[in-house]
Amino acid sequence: MIGYYVHHQGSGHLHRARTVAAHCPVPVTGLSTLPEPEDWPWPGLWVRLPRDDDGDSSGFGDVTARGRLHWAPVGHAGLRGRMALIARWIEEASPRLLMSDVSVEVALLARLLGTPVAVAAMRGERTDPPHRMAYDLAELLLAPWPAALPEPGWPAHWTAKTVHTGAFSRFDGRPCPASAPGRTDRSPTDRSRTPRRVLLLMGSGGTDVSPGEVKAARAATPGWEWTTLGGLDGGWSADPWPALCAADVVVTHAGQNALAECAAARRPAVVVPQERPFGEQAATARALTRGHLAVVVPHWPPAESWPALLEQAHERGGDRWSLWAPGNGATRAATALTDAAGVATRAGPSPTGRAAGAAEDAGAVRDIGAVRDTGAVRDPGAVRNARVVRDTGAP
Numbered sequence: 001m002i003g004y005y006v007h008h009q010g011s012g013h014l015h016r017a018r019t020v021a022a023h024c025p026v027p028v029t030g031l032s033t034l035p036e037p038e039d040w041p042w043p044g045l046w047v048r049l050p051r052d053d054d055g056d057s058s059g060f061g062d063v064t065a066r067g068r069l070h071w072a073p074v075g076h077a078g079l080r081g082r083m084a085l086i087a088r089w090i091e092e093a094s095p096r097l098l099m100s101d102v103s104v105e106v107a108l109l110a111r112l113l114g115t116p117v118a119v120a121a122m123r124g125e126r127t128d129p130p131h132r133m134a135y136d137l138a139e140l141l142l143a144p145w146p147a148a149l150p151e152p153g154w155p156a157h158w159t160a161k162t163v164h165t166g167a168f169s170r171f172d173g174r175p176c177p178a179s180a181p182g183r184t185d186r187s188p189t190d191r192s193r194t195p196r197r198v199l200l201l202m203g204s205g206g207t208d209v210s211p212g213e214v215k216a217a218r219a220a221t222p223g224w225e226w227t228t229l230g231g232l233d234g235g236w237s238a239d240p241w242p243a244l245c246a247a248d249v250v251v252t253h254a255g256q257n258a259l260a261e262c263a264a265a266r267r268p269a270v271v272v273p274q275e276r277p278f279g280e281q282a283a284t285a286r287a288l289t290r291g292h293l294a295v296v297v298p299h300w301p302p303a304e305s306w307p308a309l310l311e312q313a314h315e316r317g318g319d320r321w322s323l324w325a326p327g328n329g330a331t332r333a334a335t336a337l338t339d340a341a342g343v344a345t346r347a348g349p350s351p352t353g354r355a356a357g358a359a360e361d362a363g364a365v366r367d368i369g370a371v372r373d374t375g376a377v378r379d380p381g382a383v384r385n386a387r388v389v390r391d392t393g394a395p
Contacts, residue, residue: 002341003089003098003115005106006032010203012257013101016120016144019170020099023334026343029093031086031106047089052079070104070130083109090115096341097139104134111137118142118340121162123151123283124276131278140340142333144168144256146323149287163336168329169260176245176265195225198310199247199267201240201258202231208274209300216303224249224310241265249313254281254288263325266318269294270309272301293320 004021007013014034021028022041029045030036036046052073061074073079086106090098090113098110101120111117118140126135135141135158143151147164154162198221200214209231218226227243228234237243244250244265252258254273262269271294273281285296295313297305 001093001095002026002028002337002343003093003095003110004028004030005086005098005100005103006030006034007102008033010255010257012255013120015170015257016168017099017101019168019172019330020333020337023331024338025334026096026338026341029089029095031089033082047085049082049085050078052076052082054078064130068129068133069108072105086110087113096343097337099142099337100134104130107134107138116340118337120144121151121158122278122280123287124278124280125283126278127153128278140336142336144260144329144333145284145287146291146326148323149291151283151287163332165329165332165336167256167260167263167325168327168333169257169264169325171241171244171261171264172325172327172330174241174264177242195223196248196310196314197246198224198226199240199243199250200226200228200231200234201250201252201262202228202234203253203255203258209272213300213303217301217306220303220306221310223307249310254284256284259284259288260325260329263293263318263321264327266321268313268316268318270313271296273298288324291320291323292316293324 002024004017006017014032014037017030018037018040021030024041027045028042029047030040030042031047031049033049033051035048036044040046052071055076055078059074060076063069063071063073065072083105086109090110095115097116097118098107099118099120100107100110102122107117107119116139117134117137119134119138119142121135121141121143123145126132139161141158141162143162143164144167145151145164146166150159150164202209211231214226214228218224227247229237229240229243240261244261244267247265247267250262250265250267250269252262252269252271254271259269259271271285271288273285273296275281282298285298288294289296295309295316297309301309
């Protein structure tokens with residue numbers, strides 16, 4: 001059994017967890033504030049955690065414990081409950097490994113309970129005491145970027161235990177639909193279709209761009225037809241793949257998931273990094289620039305700059321995305337986690353919908369049925385009703 005902690009901010013952590021879990025040959029239990037996704041590859045293996053960030057923030061106290069942690073509000077029942085649930089699940093499931101994507105506090109808790117830990121590495125300035133502690137104690141660091149574009153300044157002992165998977169997404173290996181106009185037979189510089197299409201990916205983790213700025217960019221590029229997904233003024237699609245494939249240029253922030261999906265479609269891109277803690281997106285943008293993978297601008301440009309930027313991206317094309325996302329990153333991540341867990345892999349059926357007997361045959365858990373019968377797994381109602389946790393109204 002492998003545990004996989006999934007942070008609830010944005011959608012990238014969940015997409016990544018689901019993709020990796022689908023390639024794991026042993027059971028993977030998700031632990032998250034988020035509800036179990038309908039397509040979780042190991043149905044029922046999910047621990048729903050209460051929120052630790054709701055309520056009156058004025059009473060949270062020193063959430064960083066004098067700079068040693070990132071988020072530990074003082075006296076917060078949700079924090080207390082979620083840590084108790086994770087500890088109870090570790091005691092009952094005896095996981096071989098816990099993957100943290102991402103929480104310093106969860107990684108530390110698991111290691112204090114004697115469980116080996118893997119950590120999803122993030123770009124940016126990660127030498128603060130909490131990050132350094134988590135990266136130091138981890139058995140494995142998973143870096144969803146290529147080894148050819150490393151993060152500068154890492155200590156040697158971090159690099160030594162890092163597996164660079166390259167970027168990966170839920171769309172890896174999926175062909176573009178036939179309705180995507182000419183994706184395979186048009187050269188990057190073909191301007192025969194008018195208007196050409198721009199797909200603007202705003203994401204769900206916050207945005208630095210106003211609807212007015214987007215409107216001005218549209219007005220300045222009459223030869224381009226803009227579609228927006230995400231953000232305050234955009235639509236939402238459970239499956240953005242057709243829109244990605246149909247785009248002549250993708251305009252996106254520098255979040256790992258958005259870039260991985262753009263790379264999977266091999267689309268030309270203009271990347272505008274957004275403000276994020278520890279300078280994560282700015283660091284990612286610098287790596288894209290070093291690799292000549294996309295047109296990168298540090299901030300949302302003025303309207304008059306957009307015609308030239310879109311032309312530049314279109315002429316560059318998207319072929320170099322193969323360096324960023326070779327297509328097998330999720331498989332490499334699953335293999336690395338399985339190896340770190342010390343579990344011998346066996347050939348077998350697809351993990352999706354796999355019966356408990358197959359999980360037991362993998363030798364990863366003592367008794368799947370016993371784990372599923374506990375209040376910590378499978379049933380969100382059981383989590384809300386557990387005596388150790390009050391109902392925090394977690395979504």
